Amino acid sequence: MVEGEVQHGLEDVVALESRICFIDGKGGRLIYQGYDIRDLAAQSTFEEVAYLLWYGRLPTAAQLRDLKDRLVQLRTIPPGVLEIIDRIPRDSSPMDVLRTAVSALAVFEPAETQPGASSIGGAQRLTAVLPTILGYYHRRRSGLEPLAPHPGAGHAAYLLAAVSDRPATELEVRALDVALILHADHELNASTFAARVTASTLSDLYSAVTSAIGTLKGPLHGGANERVMELLDEIDKPERSDEVIRARLARHERIMGFGHRVYKVEDPRATILRDWSRRVGEAHNDLHYYRILREVESVVHREKGLYPNVDLYSGSIYTLLGVPKDLFTPLFAASRVVGWTAHVLEEYQDLRLIRPMARYIGPTDLTYTPIGQRS
Numbered sequence: 001m002v003e004g005e006v007q008h009g010l011e012d013v014v015a016l017e018s019r020i021c022f023i024d025g026k027g028g029r030l031i032y033q034g035y036d037i038r039d040l041a042a043q044s045t046f047e048e049v050a051y052l053l054w055y056g057r058l059p060t061a062a063q064l065r066d067l068k069d070r071l072v073q074l075r076t077i078p079p080g081v082l083e084i085i086d087r088i089p090r091d092s093s094p095m096d097v098l099r100t101a102v103s104a105l106a107v108f109e110p111a112e113t114q115p116g117a118s119s120i121g122g123a124q125r126l127t128a129v130l131p132t133i134l135g136y137y138h139r140r141r142s143g144l145e146p147l148a149p150h151p152g153a154g155h156a157a158y159l160l161a162a163v164s165d166r167p168a169t170e171l172e173v174r175a176l177d178v179a180l181i182l183h184a185d186h187e188l189n190a191s192t193f194a195a196r197v198t199a200s201t202l203s204d205l206y207s208a209v210t211s212a213i214g215t216l217k218g219p220l221h222g223g224a225n226e227r228v229m230e231l232l233d234e235i236d237k238p239e240r241s242d243e244v245i246r247a248r249l250a251r252h253e254r255i256m257g258f259g260h261r262v263y264k265v266e267d268p269r270a271t272i273l274r275d276w277s278r279r280v281g282e283a284h285n286d287l288h289y290y291r292i293l294r295e296v297e298s299v300v301h302r303e304k305g306l307y308p309n310v311d312l313y314s315g316s317i318y319t320l321l322g323v324p325k326d327l328f329t330p331l332f333a334a335s336r337v338v339g340w341t342a343h344v345l346e347e348y349q350d351l352r353l354i355r356p357m358a359r360y361i362g363p364t365d366l367t368y369t370p371i372g373q374r375s
C-alpha cells in the first residue's frame with residue numbers, strides 16, 4: 001500500500017489488533033477466540049459462543065448455566081420503551097424498530113450508558129432483550145397475544161417464539177441456534193467497525209450498538225438474505241435459474257448471497273447453512289428453495305466464478321421456520337449483538353480514537369460571495 005493512496009472501502013486496511021475473531025479468507029476458515037466455527041456449529045450452543053466471545057474462553061457447565069439464567073432474567077423491556085414501540089407505525093421496518101428501541105433503552109438504563117462504561121452486564125442485557133423487542137413489535141403488528149416469558153427456553157427457542165407465528169420443533173430450534181452461532185461475529189465487518197468507531201470516542205455501549213444496527217440494515221451487509229428470497233421467488237423453478245441469473249448479470253446486477261470482501265473461496269458459514277437448509281427442507285418435506293439454490297450456485301459460479309456467502313442459504317431456513325422476510329436482518333442483529341458488544345468491550349480496553357483521513361479532491365481557493373449577490 002503506497003502512503004497517501006486511497007483504499008476505497010478501506011479494503012485490505014488493517015485498522016486494529018483483536019483477539020476475538022479471525023477470518024482466513026484464502027483457506028475458508030472462521031475462528032472465534034481460537035476455535036473453528038465448524039466445531040462450534042457442530043457442538044456448542046449460542047450461549048456458549050456468547051460466553052466465548054465475551055470472556056475469551058469456553059465456559060464451564062456452571063458458568064454456562066449462570067449465563068443462561070442471567071439472559072432469561074434480563075429479557076423484560078421497561079414500560080417506557082414499550083410505549084415508544086407502541087407509537088411506531090405498524091408498517092415500519094423491524095430494523096428501524098430495533099434501532100429506535102435500543103436507543104430508547106439507553107435513556108431508561110443510564111447506569112449502562114456512562115461514557116466508556118465497560119460493563120459486560122450491558123452486553124448481556126442487550127443480547128437478552130433484542131428478542132423481546134422483536135417479539136413485542138411483531139406480535140402486536142400481527143394481532144397476536146404478547147410474547148410469553150418462556151423462562152425455560154434458551155436464546156434460540158425464545159427468539160424463534162418471538163419471530164415465528166407457530167410452535168417450533170427441536171430440529172428447528174437447533175437450526176436457528178446454529179445460524180446464531182454462525183452470525184455471532186465476523187471480525188471488522190461494517191457494523192462491528194461502526195460499533196468500534198462509536199466506542200472509540202468513549203461513547204457508551206448502547207450508542208455503539210445503535211450505530212451497528214443502523215449499519216447492518218443496508219442490503220450490502222445484513223439485508224442480502226431477504227433479497228435472495230425475492231430472487232428465488234422470481235426463479236420459481238430450478239430450471240429457470242440459468243435464464244433469470246444471466247438476465248440479471250447482463251443488466252450488471254449483483255446476485256445477492258454471493259461474493260465477499262474477505263473470503264476468496266466458499267464462506268465456511270455457507271457450507272454449514274447449505275447442509276441445514278437441506279436438513280430443515282427434508283424435515284418439512286419441502287426442498288423447493290434448496291433445489292433452486294443449488295442450481296443458482298452452479299450458474300453463478302459458472303458465469304462469474306463467485307462463491308456463496310452466509311446469506312445465500314439462511315433465508316431458505318428462516319422461511320421454513322415461519323419467519324417473515326423482514327425479520328431476517330433483525331435475526332442477524334439478535335446474534336451479532338454478541339460480536340458487537342465483545343468488540344466494544346475490547347475497544348474500551350485498548351482505546352484509540354478511530355479517525356482516518358480523506359484525500360481532499362475539492363477546490364481550496366474559491367472567493368466567498370455574500371448571499372444577496374448569489375444567483
Ligand code: COA
Pocket residue numbers: 009219220221224253254255256257258259260261262304306309310311
Ligand atoms: N454478483 C455479481 N457480481 C459480483 C458480486 C455479486 N454478488 N459480488 C461481486 N461481484 C463482482 C463485482 O461486480 C466486481 O466485478 P467487476 O470487477 O467486473 O466490476 C467484482 O465482483 C468485485 O466486486 P467488489 O464490489 O469490488 O467486491 P467487494 O469486496 O466490494 O464486494 C460484496 C463484497 C459482499 C459487497 C459483494 O460481493 C456483493 O455486493 N455481494 C452481494 C451482496 C451480499 O451477498 N452481501 C452479503 C455479504 S456477507
